[in-house]
Amino acid sequence: xxxxxxxxxxxxxxxxxxxxxxxxxxxxxxxxxxxxxxxxxxxxxxxxxxxxxxxxxxxxxxxxxxxxxxxxxxxxxxxxxxxxxxxxxxxxxxxxxxxxxxxxxxxxxxxxxxxxxxxxxxxxxxxxxxxxxxxxxxxxxxxxxxxxxxxxxxxxxxxxxxxxxxxxxxxxxxxxxxxxxxxxxxxxxxxxxxxxxxxxxxxxxxxxxxxxxxxxxxxxxxxxxxxxxxxxxxxxxxxxxxxxxxxxxxxxxxxxxxxxxxxxxxxxxxxxxxxxxxxxxxxxxxxxxxxxxxxxxxxxxxxxxxxxxxxxxxxxxxxxxxxxxxxxxxxxxxxxxxxxxxxxxxxxxxxxxxxxxxxxxxxxxxxxxxxxxxxxxxxxxxxxxxxxxxxxxxxxxxxxxxxxxxxxxxxxxxxxxxxxxxxxxxxxxxxxxxxxxxxxxxxxxxxxxxxxxxxxxx
Ligand code: TYD
Ligand code: MG
Numbered sequence: 001x002x003x004x005x006x007x008x009x010x011x012x013x014x015x016x017x018x019x020x021x022x023x024x025x026x027x028x029x030x031x032x033x034x035x036x037x038x039x040x041x042x043x044x045x046x047x048x049x050x051x052x053x054x055x056x057x058x059x060x061x062x063x064x065x066x067x068x069x070x071x072x073x074x075x076x077x078x079x080x081x082x083x084x085x086x087x088x089x090x091x092x093x094x095x096x097x098x099x100x101x102x103x104x105x106x107x108x109x110x111x112x113x114x115x116x117x118x119x120x121x122x123x124x125x126x127x128x129x130x131x132x133x134x135x136x137x138x139x140x141x142x143x144x145x146x147x148x149x150x151x152x153x154x155x156x157x158x159x160x161x162x163x164x165x166x167x168x169x170x171x172x173x174x175x176x177x178x179x180x181x182x183x184x185x186x187x188x189x190x191x192x193x194x195x196x197x198x199x200x201x202x203x204x205x206x207x208x209x210x211x212x213x214x215x216x217x218x219x220x221x222x223x224x225x226x227x228x229x230x231x232x233x234x235x236x237x238x239x240x241x242x243x244x245x246x247x248x249x250x251x252x253x254x255x256x257x258x259x260x261x262x263x264x265x266x267x268x269x270x271x272x273x274x275x276x277x278x279x280x281x282x283x284x285x286x287x288x289x290x291x292x293x294x295x296x297x298x299x300x301x302x303x304x305x306x307x308x309x310x311x312x313x314x315x316x317x318x319x320x321x322x323x324x325x326x327x328x329x330x331x332x333x334x335x336x337x338x339x340x341x342x343x344x345x346x347x348x349x350x351x352x353x354x355x356x357x358x359x360x361x362x363x364x365x366x367x368x369x370x371x372x373x374x375x376x377x378x379x380x381x382x383x384x385x386x387x388x389x390x391x392x393x394x395x396x397x398x399x400x401x402x403x404x405x406x407x408x409x410x411x412x413x414x415x416x417x418x419x420x421x422x423x424x425x426x427x428x429x430x431x432x433x434x435x436x437x438x439x440x441x442x443x444x445x446x447x448x449x450x451x452x453x454x455x456x457x458x
Contacts, residue, residue, distance in 0.1 A: 137153050328359075
C-alpha cells in the first residue's frame, strides 16, 4: 500500500541543462554556472532503487577493508584495444570494469572510431546503438572492413532491455552509442535530459563495477565544447576522452581530459579516410604536408590551454610605417604585451622597430594568455623584420622579461613532449627551466637572452 502512495505522487526536480546542478524550485539563473534560462523541470520517479539487474538480486557483496599490500592487481591487466593510438590515450589499454566517455562534435567520427575498434577486437563486444539501425551500422562496417566474428550489434535504448541482452550474451566489452539516447524505466523524463543521463550512467557504472566489464560511452557535445548537459557525467566516469578536429580537414585528435588509470598528456592522432580512421603514428607528416614553403614572420609556440598542450602558430608582419605614428595591432594577443615586447627588442636587443608598423596574428582565431607564447611572438617579429624565414620545424616556449631575459615557463616538459609528438625538430626554451627529460628525439635549445635567438634566424 505504502508503495502505491509513492507511485501516485509525481516527483519532479529542477535541473540546469548546462551544468546539471539540481534545484528544489525554478529560478532564472543557475547559481552554479551563472547561465540564464537553463533550468527546467524534470519528472523523476524512483519506485525502488534501480539496479542493473532486478532489484531483488541486488549486490550482496560487502566490501571489506584490505591492507594495501594485499590488494591483488593481477586482474587489473588491461584489455588490448588493438589500436595503438587508442591504447596510448587510455594509458596502455582498457581497464576491467572501467567506464570511458568519448565526447566530440556531431559528425566528427565517434561512432566510426568505436565501431572500428569493436570490429577489430578479439574480445566479445556488444555495440549498442540508439542512433542508427542495425542495417545502417552494417553498411558502415562494410566500409571499415576488418570484420570480426565477435562483434554483436543491438539497437535498443531502454537500459533494462540492454541489461537483459547483456546477461544473455555476456560480452567482454560494451559500447553505448550514445548515452543521450538511453532511457531508464526508473525515471520518467525524456531521453537526453539530465536526470535520465545521470540515471542511465549510474546504472551502467554499477553494471561495469559489479561484472568488471569495461563500458565505452559516446557522449554528444554542446556548441561551447562541453559534453552535452551534464558536467556531472564527467565526474561519474573513470575516463573522459575527447575526439576533436576540424570537420573540413581529415585529421582528428583524441585526448584524455580525465583518466583515472593513466596520464592525460597523451594524445592520439587519426586520419579520416573513405574506409574509416587510420592511425597516424608519425604526426610530423601532418605539418610537413600542410606547409608549402617557409615564410618569414611565422613561428610556432608550444602553449598550454588549461592542462592541455597546444601548438599555436604566430604570424607577424613588420613594415615601414606609412603614416607618422606607427601602428601596432594584435589579434588573439594582448596589445599591451606586444608593445612591451617591442620595447624590449628596441632597448635590449637594438632592433629599430620604433618607426615600423607591427601586426600580430594568432592563427585559428584563438586567444592566448599563456606567457610561454612570448618567445614565439618575438621570433615571428624578428623573422618578419629581417625577412628571413624560421625553420618550420622550430617551436618556442618561454616568457620574455623586461630586461630581455628568457624566463622559464611551467610544465615545460609537457610542452616538449607535445612538440616532439607533433614532429618538431627543435624547441627553444629558457636556460633556467629545469628539465629532467631523457632520451628525447627533439632537440632542446636552451637560451638565456634574446641575442641568443638572433643567431638562429639566418
Ligand atoms: P560518425 O562516426 O557518424 O560521427 P559521430 O558519431 O561523431 O557523429 O562520422 C561521420 C563522418 O565520418 C561522416 O561525415 C562521414 C565520415 N566517414 C568517412 O569519411 N569515412 C568512413 O569510413 C566513415 C565510416 C565515415
Ligand atoms: Mg554517431
